[in-house]
Amino acid sequence: IDQARLGAALARLATTPASRILARPEQTALAALSGRSLPSRTVNGLLRPLLTALLSDPGLTTSSRCADLVLRGYARGRLCVPSGGSATLPDLLAAALPPGTVRTGVHVTAADITSVRTKEHGELGCRxxxxxxxxxxxxELLPGLRVPSFHPVTVLHHTAPAPPPTGAALLLDADRSGPVAHTCVMSEVDPSRAPNGRTLITSTVLGTPPPHLDRSARAHLAALYGTSTDDWELLAAHHDPEAVPAMPPxxxxxxxxxxxxxxxxxxxxxxxxxxxxxxxxxxxxxxxxxxxxxxxxxxxxxxxxxxxx
Ligand SMILES: Cc1cc2nc3c(=O)[nH]c(=O)nc-3n(C[C@H](O)[C@H](O)[C@H](O)COP(=O)(O)OP(=O)(O)OC[C@H]3O[C@@H](n4cnc5c(N)ncnc54)[C@H](O)[C@@H]3O)c2cc1C
Incomplete structure (x- = not known):
C-alpha cells in the first residue's frame, strides 16, 4: 500500500466540510470505492475492510455519502473506544444531570404524549x-414509524494465556478467509475491560454467523494473529440481529x-x-x-x- 498517498487522501478527507460530502452523487459505498482511481491493493487491502468494519456492512451496500462521513470521522479522530466499556458514555451524560433525573432498568410498555406505562412503576405522567x-x-411503541433493515453483528470475547504480539492494533480481515471481519486485543486497548491483567481478545463477525462459530472463528483468528488459538477460551458470544440500521442510498x-x-x-x-x-x-x-x-x-x-x- 502506498502509505504516503493514502495518508494524503485521508488528510484531505479529514478537512473536507460535511456539506461538500453531502453534495456528492449518492451510490453504494462499493460502487463509489470501485469508481475511485486508487490502486486495487489500497482498496482491497485497506479501504474495503476498514469501511466494512466501520459500517458493519460486509456488502458495502451503505450510501456512499454515509460511508464518506464515517471515513472522514476516522480520518479526523482515528479509532477509539470509551474506557471501561460502551456504558461509560451514557453514564457520563447522566452524571451531568441532577441526581435522580434518570431511572434505568425500567421497561416501557406503552407511551403517548401525556403518559408512559412501565412494567415496574405503573403509569407515569409527562408533559x-x-x-x-x-x-x-x-x-412497537409508536406504530407507523418506519423500521429499516438491519446489519446483524456477533461479538466474540476470548481470553488467552498471553496476548498476541499485535499490541493495540485493530486487525482487519482483507482476505475474507474466515468469519471474523475485525479483531483486536481489547485488553491492550483498554486494560480496564479485562480483570487481573488477563488477556481479552474481542472479535466481530458480520452478517449471519456460520454454524460452529467458535471453531471457525478460532481457526481464522489463528491465521490473523499468526499464533495458535487452541488454548484460547471463549468467554462470551453476543449476537444482535438488529445491531446496526442499514443505510442504503x-x-x-x-x-x-x-x-x-x-x-x-x-x-x-x-x-x-x-x-x-x-x-x-x-x-x-x-x-x-x-x-x-x-x-x-x-x-x-x-x-x-x-x-x-
Ligand atoms: C456490537 C455493536 C458494535 C457497534 N460498534 C459501533 C462502533 O464502533 N461505532 C459506532 O459509532 N457505533 C457502533 N455501533 C452502533 C451504535 O452502538 C448505535 O448506533 C448506538 O448505540 C445507537 O444509539 P441509540 O441511542 O440510538 O440506541 P441504543 O444504544 O440501542 O439505546 C436504546 C436504548 O433503549 C432501550 N430500550 C429499548 N426498548 C425499551 C423499552 N421498551 N423501555 C425502556 N427502554 C428501552 C434499550 O435498552 C437501550 O438502552 C455498534 C453496535 C453494536 C450492536
Missing part, C-alpha cells in the same frame, strides 16, 4: 415524550425527530447508524422540545446545549 430506543422498539441523514408538538423520537435510526448519529439526533430532538416548550434561544438550557455541541 412531552421523547422516545430514544432502537428503531424496532420505537415502532438514498439515505436521509436528518429524519424528522419531532412527530408533533409533545411527541419526539431520536436514535441512530433518525440520522446515521453510529453513536455520533444517535447523539446528533438527540440534540435535534432537544432543540425541538425546547422550541415547543417556548424556551427561547439564549436561555441557560439553550446555552448549555450549544456548549455541549
Amino acid at each position: 412531552s415524550l421523547l422516545l430514544a430506543t432502537g428503531a424496532g422498539a420505537a415502532a 438514498p439515505h436521509d441523514l436528518r429524519r424528522p425527530v419531532r412527530l408533533l408538538a409533545g411527541l419526539y423520537v431520536c436514535g441512530d435510526h433518525r440520522d446515521t447508524s453510529t453513536v455520533q448519529g444517535a447523539l446528533f439526533s438527540g440534540r435535534r430532538a432537544a432543540h425541538a422540545i425546547l422550541g415547543d416548550l417556548g424556551i427561547r434561544s439564549g436561555s441557560d438550557v439553550e446555552a448549555g446545549l450549544r456548549e455541549a455541541a
